[in-house]
Amino acid sequence: MTKPGKFLESLIRPFKSRSDREVNREEDLETIAAREQKFIPFEVLAAATKNFDLKNKLGEGGFGPVYKGRLVDGKEIAVKKLSHSSNQGKKQFINEAKLLSRVQHRNVVNLLGFCTHGAEKLLVYEYVARESLDKVLFVATKRDDLDWKKRYDVMASVARGLLYLHEDAHCCIIHRDIKAGNILLDDKWVPKIADFGMARLYPEDQTHVNTRVAGTNGYMAPEYVMHGRLSVKADVFSFGVVMLELITGKKNSSFQYDPHINSLLEWAWTHYKKGRSLEILDPTLSSTAEMGQVAMCIQIALLCTQADPGKRPMMRRVVVMLSKKPGTLEEPSRPGIPGSRYRPSYRNHGGLTSSGESSSRGGATASTSSTMSATASTVTLSPRQALPPHLLLPTVIQTSEEESSSAGSPSGGTGSSRGSRSREKRPMRSY
Numbered sequence: 001m002t003k004p005g006k007f008l009e010s011l012i013r014p015f016k017s018r019s020d021r022e023v024n025r026e027e028d029l030e031t032i033a034a035r036e037q038k039f040i041p042f043e044v045l046a047a048a049t050k051n052f053d054l055k056n057k058l059g060e061g062g063f064g065p066v067y068k069g070r071l072v073d074g075k076e077i078a079v080k081k082l083s084h085s086s087n088q089g090k091k092q093f094i095n096e097a098k099l100l101s102r103v104q105h106r107n108v109v110n111l112l113g114f115c116t117h118g119a120e121k122l123l124v125y126e127y128v129a130r131e132s133l134d135k136v137l138f139v140a141t142k143r144d145d146l147d148w149k150k151r152y153d154v155m156a157s158v159a160r161g162l163l164y165l166h167e168d169a170h171c172c173i174i175h176r177d178i179k180a181g182n183i184l185l186d187d188k189w190v191p192k193i194a195d196f197g198m199a200r201l202y203p204e205d206q207t208h209v210n211t212r213v214a215g216t217n218g219y220m221a222p223e224y225v226m227h228g229r230l231s232v233k234a235d236v237f238s239f240g241v242v243m244l245e246l247i248t249g250k251k252n253s254s255f256q257y258d259p260h261i262n263s264l265l266e267w268a269w270t271h272y273k274k275g276r277s278l279e280i281l282d283p284t285l286s287s288t289a290e291m292g293q294v295a296m297c298i299q300i301a302l303l304c305t306q307a308d309p310g311k312r313p314m315m316r317r318v319v320v321m322l323s324k325k326p327g328t329l330e331e332p333s334r335p336g337i338p339g340s341r342y343r344p345s346y347r348n349h350g351g352l353t354s355s356g357e358s359s360s361r362g363g364a365t366a367s368t369s370s371t372m373s374a375t376a377s378t379v380t381l382s383p384r385q386a387l388p389p390h391l392l393l394p395t396v397i398q399t400s401e402e403e404s405s406s407a408g409s410p411s412g413g414t415g416s417s418r419g420s421r422s423r424e425k426r427p428m429r430s431y
Contacts, residue, residue, distance in 0.1 A: 038101070040124055042117035045069060045079055052081070063093050063197070068127060076127035077112060084119060092197025097123055099196045102170045107161030109184060109194040129187040132194075133242075134180035138251050143282070148289040151246045154191045155297065156322045158183060161193045162239060163315040166232045174200045174230060178238035179219045180245055200230065218253025222336040223309050233309035236318070237336065240304025244268050247297055249282035265305050265335035272302060272332075292326040299329050307336030 048069030049056050058066045064083030070076055082093045100111035115122040133154065136142045146154075158178075165173040175182075175193065182195040198214040213220075213228055221237035223229045241252050244264055250257060252264035261267045271277050277298045278291055285294075300321050306312050311333055313321070321329065 038113035040113040078125045080123040082121040096196045105164045109192045128184040130185040133183040240301045243301035296326040302332035305335040
């Protein structure tokens, strides 16, 4: 029999440990700022934002508000301020600080510095002048601004940004929430990957982690949603969805174009198999698109969104394919949709590779417990995921739509989604 004192102590211990972890997490931002020598005094940020004037407020998400500011030298910044009442936002906030502290790439949003001032915790980013991609691509009155060349450049640039995160950064980073709402456009239409609150970092010598499923409905890879298996191929899948959205001008998460097809991926696949893939092209691009290039991009997108992650190309190969003239590519297999039946490749822990490719950094996978809950955009899986893959029925996903998961971005609007409860109080971009 366990003594009453020890029994009570065993009940309290998990909560005490969690409390200690929270304290350590609070201290993390100061440690990161000191290590990276990116500390910015609070007084400087207060002056830049005019004491965080509401007129400079760009938006607010689950983590807290974001303000636009201007430094003494004229440089425009976006200041993300952590809300004192946001526990989940606190985790994402510190996670983003850790991941972006040493990341430098033209197509990844630049974290300029950190600030701690009493209870205040702030992250400072470069200010990206234009709206996020979804606010241009999915708005009829603005879509014409994105001709085919701009859309193709966005695909190629985001691919290079993901390649950097997967293979060339200080450590392999899996974003987990690649979508149009998390791609910012600067004044020259250069895309920048943003919102790293749900990203995961993998050390070189680590191939397995325990993780919770997090992401946005319509962009998550089926093996990740259904089985909790996380690898760089999850980002590849999401990127393929974004490619198809850029080509068609249609959003996968709210696809209603064909009454018999519920997914943009399935719609593109059906047209491709019938030899009519060019019919899915956004009509506004008919005068600017180069059809051979369009056909190539459709095929690349379908390769990226294949159900079996082992068949998807690595981002290095995607970058190469996008940099070449239209040529012969392998035939894609059926795209993956949560609930679709396929046998994932379990050859080895890092075996989610394509066409003989290998990646010591990209092979990281993750398995989760039978019930997994997400961060900002929540997915809850039932215990049936423990069944063999061929016995799985279509998974019911409880997730806020893409707008709610991009809360926390300083430059554009996000509307509320169908059937979702958004935590955003004002329209904003994803930083």
